[in-house]
Amino acid sequence: MRRACWVLLFGLGVLAAVGASRGEDKKDDKGTVVEVGGFKAKVPSSWKSVELTEQQRNFGRIAQFTLPKDKDDKYDAEMYVFYFKGSGGDAKSNVERWKGQFTAAEGKKVESKVEDMKVGDTPVTYADIQGTYKYKKQPFNPNEKEELRPDYRLIGVIFDAKDGPYFIRLIGPAKTVAENKKAFDEWLKGLK
Helix, strand or coil: CCHHHHHCCCCCCHHHHCCCCCCCCEEECCEEEEEECCEEEECCCCCEECCCCHHHHHCCEEEEEEECCCCCCCCCEEEEEEECCCCCCCHHHHHHHHHHCEECCCCCCCEEEEEEEEECCEEEEEEEEEEEEEECCCCCCCCCCCEEEEEEEEEEEEEEECCEEEEEEEEEEHHHHHHHHHHHHHHHHCCC
16 A cells, blocks of 8 residues: 555554554545544545654644645645544634634734534534634744735634544635635535
8 A cells, every 4th residue: 555545544643642543544546535533535636645744643633635726826725634532622712723823904804604513413613714824834833933824714624523523624725725615515524
């Protein structure tokens, strides 16, 4: 099996360390099957899986994809899946933290919409936030300077699986996120 597929083996690194087991992601020419809390669905083939570093796995990241940018955008979008065994904070505090990663252009405010829904029988909090993103390559490094990226959008999902919440983030330039939102929503709702 190719190394990229092994990187997406849920449980490798973080989850292996806590003694939990997860399913395996499989890739074919039609996309990668991603497992979240025992549920599986295939992401579009245009979403490219990213090999995770040991440090990223140690900080709870269990999958990452790059989504191709819109022709007018400077950056690609990215989708991350995080899992922290039995922790990670509640939905409200995570949504507030995500909102805090944005600032508004002068005379405007950060736009946000939060809704509760279900994927099958699983409760999900779905946040859609837009504004100027305070990008940091190392988000938890207090010494790293923020780079302001205007017209960004984040779709953040807290997926309350039986073994604890999973945190899913789709973030990037607003146009690129808009182009991929339908596929993201289909992937999320297709988790079975």
